[in-house]
Amino acid sequence: MSASGYLGLLPLAILAGSAILVLFGLAFARQRYETAFALSMAGLVAALASLFFAWTGAPQRFTALLVLDHFAYLSMALSIGATIVVEFMSFAYFRARREENGEFYFLLQLACLGCAVLASSSSFASFFLGLELLSTPLFTLIGYRREREAGLRSAFMYLILAGVSSAFLLFGMALVYLETGSLDITTAARAASGSASFTVLAGLALMTVGIGFKLAVAPFHVWTPDIYDAAPAPATAFIATASKGAMAILLVRFFAPAGIAGAGPFAWIFAAIAGISMFTGNILALREGNLKRLLAYSSIAHLGYILVAFVASGNQGSAAVSFYLVAYFVSNLAAFAAVAGLSTNEAEADSIEHYRGLAKGHPWAAAALTASLLSLAGLPLTAGFMGKFVIFEAGAGAFLWVLVVILAVNSTISIFYYLRVVSALYRPASEAGTGSMSPRPAMPALAAIALAAMAIAIIVIGAMPGSLMAFIREVARDIASNAAAAL
Amino acid sequence: MAAVSFEYGLALAAILFILGLVGLLTRRSLVFMLLCVEIMLNAAGFAFIVAGARWGGADGQVMFIFLLTMAAAEVAVGLALILVLSGRVPGAVPDEAAAGGEPAPVDMRSLLDTDYQKDAQAGRTRP
């Protein structure tokens, strides 16, 4: 292994090493909370910076476990960026009991490492390791606020569901391994693409159930609203973005090279999941009065949109998934940054009633939240619009007319409930404080920075998507050629 | 002596997996749910061992070790959550002051039996 080979591993090594440093900081530093935040943030920024050095060495394989190509680095950048934003919004959110809350950053960083491993895995072993590195900290992150019983119950529920979905996933992997004799992802994908045996198909079906749980697409979505609602807002933001994004990236890496997603029985299965998810998410969101639950339902629908691009497959499909993920990340992070910033130690700002009259007290926060919601709805001049546009393009290119029509119908449905929240922002606050917080707390600085950065990103990507789109297309072409070389 | 055909091993793994799934769907107690998940995970691990034995490679066993690690981590977190939760069920844990500052004891019955929790909440006692 050459020096440049190890250079390619640098982002993962920095993430892991700095996680250990955070642990030491928590054990020995006097100001645990601030130290953990600073160390973790330094590690994340260093890992992000190291991606530039690693970029030139790509693509390469590191042992049988990791494939370090541009696509992996792009998704690492996404996960790390999302984690940085989540840490920004956590800092104020958890400041009330800072003596106990430093561990949040350690767990967040471990989960981020899990995302990075997941995005670059080329074998079932690293896939599983990455997934567990991601899920296990999440149990604790969801139930982090011990004084809230709902959070603890949801954490336990998530633990059981994650265990079950891991069991499904592993059993499916074992079946595929039984038939192919290899843990390699591309080998497995190739075995599945030809005239696949019953064992392989059964294994892939079980794996689809496991992955479906993690992505929270219908019909495996039932857990989403409860857990989004009960978890602390920064943890919810992480689950909604980094965790699901890494899984979607892995799905592309696993199924895209062999063209499974584009043809055969699995194309039908994924198309059905996409359609059901879009309708389920959007219809359930219509009457929801809790912003966190509303975002949960909307995330089900958004994963459905992403699956449309996934079924479209090919270069264009992979590029569309990646681009939509970027748009989805910035929009969701902005929304959750607003929720986290406006929550206090006593009350989570989750009811839509809380947001009535926000434009009066916090005009900038209201504007940023509006941008985020409009982007989620996919209105023009936002990142979400460009994301939907790219998915339309990919779907139409693959002649998936039914899915494209469903996507259009659902985009229209979704506008209703997003606009319901937006209109609440600009209506006068209800009297006698039925739900609305009075006096409303000032937005903490770091959360405001995160919110502003994400809002600017939404507008910039929406107005000038050209260079980002070209970049992502380049990277997606890279993954296709890598896969061809591996096959 | 002929090696056992891998179909038998796979059948056993499938039976274990389904047992765990059925148990998970029928049991309502937290500890038993955790146990059933562990059974399902072990079924998957067993399937890996069987598959590894078929190919004569170590990969299946490697996956089993990973699985064991993950199961241990999950149980550690799961039991911790159960402990904290059980501390919140009224009646399951006596007032710390009343116990004379001893470590908070946990009534195992409250963890194994959710009906007991309901009884405890309602202030009923059972023989």
Place this chain on the structure above:
Amino acid sequence: MNGLGSLALYLVVVVAIVGFIMVLTHLLGERHSQRGTAVPYESGIFPTGSARIRFPSDFYLVAMFFVVFDVAAVYLFAWAVAARELGWAGYAAILVFSLETIAGLAYLWKMGAFDWGARRKREHLERHGY
């Protein structure tokens, strides 16, 4: 004789010996019927109270540390059986693994996870006042 035949013979011998001992004790042994005879764990001591007692939750910590470090040992063993074949690369890997485990251990130690019982309670009370 094939494998199954010897297994059958072994079974027959086992059943015969156990049956012989049971019949012999039934014929030769003395009988008595007293207060504690029918009680489980009969050895002259009467059970006091229910077996369903409340455990201090500190035992959970002991059990979990055992499980966690037990699993760490699994990796060490897996490395040890192939140490020569794995060479220096394997040694470096297991060294990193051990250091990370030690880091976790150091954290737990510093956080006071290992001193359970009354002393921990007292110190916690002194430090935090609750």
